[in-house]
Amino acid sequence: MRRLGHFLSDAWTVAGPYWRSEERWRARLLLGVVILLNLSLVGMSVLLSYWNREFFNSLQEKNAEAFWALLFWWRQTDSGPMPGFVFVAALYILIAVYALYLRQALQIRWRSWLTREVLDRWLADRAYYRVALTDSGTDNPDQRIAEDLRQFVDNTLALGLGLMRSVVTLFSFVLVLWGLSGPATILGITIPGYMVWVALAYAVVGTGLAHLVGRSLIRLNFQQERVEADFRYALVRLRDNAEGIALYGGEADEKRGLSDRFGAVIGNWWAIMVATKRLTFFTSGYAQVAIIFPFIVAAPAYFAGRIPLGGLTQTSGAFSEVQGALSWFVDNYSSLTEWRATVLRIRGFIGAIEEARAAAGSGIQAVPDGGDELVLEDVTIRLPDGRVLIENASARIAPGEAVLIAGRSGSGKSTLFRALAGLWPFGHGRVHVPAEGRLFLPQRAYLPLGTLRRAVCYPRDAAEFSDAAIHEVLEAAGLGHLTARLDEVETWDRLLSGGEQQRVALARALLLQPRWLFLDEATASLDPEAESRFYKLLKERLPGTSLVSIAHRPAVAQYHHRALRVRDGHLVPAPA
Known part of the structure; x- marks a missing residue:
């Protein structure tokens, strides 16, 4: 837990200055609109779960009037007035498009500000020169500025908004699922809203197993960024010193050096592939079981006649939403490992810059x-x-x-x-x-x-x-x-x-x-x-x-x- 706290502190050290900068009000407003649109999508998903129930009930009852009304107009139902699918879908598409567009606009603004800020620090007090001289372990500053900052902004927004949406989805659909699942008696003990507890147990077990299976990816993703940058730097060096290499006839030696660096890229990539294969075996199996699992859990009530077909599909959908929200960590484990590696690289780079600037007054x-x-x-x-x-x-x-x-x-x-x-x-x-x-x-x-x-x-x-x-x-x-x-x-x-x-x-x-x-x-x-x-x-x-x-x-x-x-x-x- 302490390591997690240190990591989140590092992430905030990188992210926080933007949200306190001269652009803070515009950034916060844009983020607020993006959050509102994402919450609207959750609301639309809840609405679609009720629409889905009424639609499948109309199929079970062979009610053509209700079927067509639910598709193209609206219909009064037990849940209230239900708009037609064409209106719901059009609104959903509009919200989804602008949620993505405005999120990308925020990414551009944030990356632009962060890049300018890091460049200013890197160039101030000739920190770039001292960092290069001391070889402080901060390799490939070009990649950290051009690639790592981009990945940090993109992944922070994607993961942060995804987590927020999962939390809101969880609370929204827990209420739906609680009302649909009813109580269950196991070993003489009555458990209210039993499907909520089943979804929770399923997700907790899956999260723990995903971490055990995939935790090596954190180190491997960090290493991959470094060896890829080393190989790219060697290629740039060859290009910039082409004449000297040609005059020496050093092609064979250069090829050996490039082969060694590329070998490190491939070796680490194979290690990532093996770790990803293990994680994918687990997450794919986990996701496939999650498709059928709610039907298995709700089937007894359906066959007993306590819920109609629409109720079964709504129950399954609500269970999937709850289980999916609880499984956010499992579904995003690979992205989280990449994000963590990126944060560590940027924090190390900024730390090296600050050390270099602090030492600017020392020495000669x-x-x-x-x-x-x-x-x-x-x-x-x-x-x-x-x-x-x-x-x-x-x-x-x-x-x-x-x-x-x-x-x-x-x-x-x-x-x-x-x-x-x-x-x-x-x-x-x-x-x-x-x-x-x-x-x-x-x-x-x-x-x-x-x-x-x-x-x-x-x-x-x-x-x-x-x-x-x-x-x-x-x-x-x-x-x-x-x-x-x-x-x-x-x-x-x-x-x-x-x-x-x-x-x-x-x-x-x-x-x-x-x-x-x-x-x-x-x-x-x-x-x-x-x-x-x-x-x-x-x-x-x-x-x-x-x-x-x-x-x-x-x-x-x-x-x-x-x-x-x-x-x-x-x-x-x-x-x-």
Whole structure:
């Protein structure tokens, strides 16, 4: 029971914020209408049970007048005026259609809000970066946002409304069944409304057995979501790194890796199939017995002449409704296991995001204090495993100064670059950075999805810049042949070579004109001549910009005033 309480608390942690959000009144109104329509369907089912009794009684009595009236008009009966089936069916269809339509509208609104909320949290305080660095067990965030949130909203509404409808159906038809079944004497004991107790016992036994048979599905469904996402991620990785794999001739190794991941998918799926087979054996048998069981229970009264054919069918129908309502857990066991797995995945993801955001103030502090200088104060940089890369580094870079950061591969230069950007959480110390006007160009230039115009202007809004300004910086960066393709939507990071992508980054720097420009091997894919033109262009076009470069080629030093070298875990001055 405690585990159930924790799980329901987790589910409410995910669901609750929407119902308290700025959309709460519209959401609650929409939910209220959906609930009202679902309750109306229960009422229609009760009405149909009485109509069904009168209809079968008319058949038993061979009363053609009553038969046709009950189909197409209305008839006065012992239960009151009974509308014709065509009116009841038309109203039932109308209510059912709008109950589904408005529920789907609520699903769309809820999913939209929840997706925006999770995205905001994930992107705030660069939590997405820290979660990826720490490998906190939160695998495949793309799936958790795109798939798990959708499944959570859909299943929560479907299961919640289904449970509510089952409860209302139970109470509605218990009254009907109680009145129809009458008392029964067993071993000298008179049991009033005996069919209600029979339906209750049947459902309780079925629920307990269903849980025993199918409980392994909870773990297996959780695992299936993970292995499916792992396999899909591996396929995306292969697509994004197709050229590197082809150059290495790594197809055989990639196939082995994909086969291993797909093997995990199939292995877990077989386990689900076996568990589902056992559960389906039980639930199918349970459902089949439930069809005939009420007739068996009510047959003695029918053969004794105490109830007519219509009464028998109404009794059977009411019993089925009560038994079905009580068997909601059995009928929805598979969906409940999927829902539980989804809740656990989303709760884990949100928990990892909150931990990452809470830790944003720890470690190395990048302080945008509005000063003109870049200052490092006793900065120690560690790897996630605790190994120290740079210890107690202190430095000061003045506005307009160009400084080269050098050192052997693996010495920590790129990690220092991340610390200057305020990204690296592992270590301690403070980095005082200017509040505005910073641009970081990593070795692998980032080109967002969409048009080339967006890629050049990133991360600013492309609408801020004229076509002439964008054309001019592309020409200056040696990409004049692409100016006619500014508004083409392509996967530019695959279409352009590494050197061309770095030229796009150069064009971006010329367009945005930052006060501070940080480059981490940003010219590594260019030949020495192009690299030289790159730096000359930066010096000419951005004369007042402070420049901090990480580079290996000695020729780059001539474009900097001085150098800092990472040597034996320390940051020391060196000649440029």
